Amino acid sequence: MRNGDILDKQKYPSPHPDIDLHLVTYWSGGLKVKGLLAEPKKEGTYDGFLYLRGGIKGVGMVRPGRIVQFASEGFVVMAPFYRGNQGGEGNEDFAGEDREDALSAIDLLMRNPKTDEERIHVFGFSRGGVMALIAGNERSDVCSVVTWGGVSDMLLTYEEREDLRRMMKRVIGGSPNKRPDAYSFRTPLNNLEKLQAPLLIIHGVKDHNVSVEHSYLLEKRALGLGKRAEAWYFEEFTHYFPPHINRETVERLTQWMKRQPSV
Numbered sequence: 001m002r003n004g005d006i007l008d009k010q011k012y013p014s015p016h017p018d019i020d021l022h023l024v025t026y027w028s029g030g031l032k033v034k035g036l037l038a039e040p041k042k043e044g045t046y047d048g049f050l051y052l053r054g055g056i057k058g059v060g061m062v063r064p065g066r067i068v069q070f071a072s073e074g075f076v077v078m079a080p081f082y083r084g085n086q087g088g089e090g091n092e093d094f095a096g097e098d099r100e101d102a103l104s105a106i107d108l109l110m111r112n113p114k115t116d117e118e119r120i121h122v123f124g125f126s127r128g129g130v131m132a133l134i135a136g137n138e139r140s141d142v143c144s145v146v147t148w149g150g151v152s153d154m155l156l157t158y159e160e161r162e163d164l165r166r167m168m169k170r171v172i173g174g175s176p177n178k179r180p181d182a183y184s185f186r187t188p189l190n191n192l193e194k195l196q197a198p199l200l201i202i203h204g205v206k207d208h209n210v211s212v213e214h215s216y217l218l219e220k221r222a223l224g225l226g227k228r229a230e231a232w233y234f235e236e237f238t239h240y241f242p243p244h245i246n247r248e249t250v251e252r253l254t255q256w257m258k259r260q261p262s263v
Contacts, residue, residue, distance in 0.1 A: 004107025028104035035080040038071035048109035049075035054126025133188035204237030
């Protein structure tokens with residue numbers, strides 16, 4: 001059994017007539033993990049799109065409408081639920097061992113007959129931003145990485161979000177003072193020199209869930225390392241954009257992805 005192998009694939013109700021949606025169970029680091037796979041019905045080869053959700057457990061769960069929104073822009077989209085969710089095996093680890101679920105999903109996309117294996121993009125929202133950056137650092141075979149309102153520094157998250165500290169100590173194994181190694185392991189800024197793909201950073205400046213400081217730090221570090229990085233900051237918005245701006249930004253970022261060179 002290889003990471004990314006699909007073990008089960010079941011039809012799932014799709015909100016779009018031109019997009020097929022499936023609930024899949026795939027192999028990831030010795031565990032059966034679940035996620036949603038969206039594929040355009042029209043014959044052809046498409047770019048792959050790894051969608052990495054925010055939140056933890058039931059908070060920030062993958063929404064079919066969001067996945068289909070990206071698929072309708074001309075992508076095969078895979079969205080892991082992460083281990084321990086929706087009947088999947090194991091326990092979610094907040095960008096720890098569950099990073100394997102993102103990396104294995106890249107392999108799943110590459111083996112999809114409708115996907116161009118040289119054109120896999122990684123997208124992360126909120127907590128998914130840290131997962132996307134980790135995937136970009138670990139895999140040289142992705143052709144772009146996008147973070148939207150994304151975490152880049154786990155220590156900064158602990159400092160900013162008092163309401164998350166109990167959860168973080170439980171999942172990560174203690175506070176940053178007790179487990180500095182565990183927080184460093186979950187902070188992709190520390191390994192950004194490994195990133196080879198172009199990076200796009202999107203953030204609302206008034207974001208109170210994930211402060212824009214995460215993106216400022218990321219942009220500064222990426223440019224300092226000579227990485228191909230671009231940032232779109234929205235002065236008037238928070239963690240969530242108005243629907244029409246959201247749609248425009250989705251269209252804009254997917255066009256940006258398609259302009260990036262193949263691996």
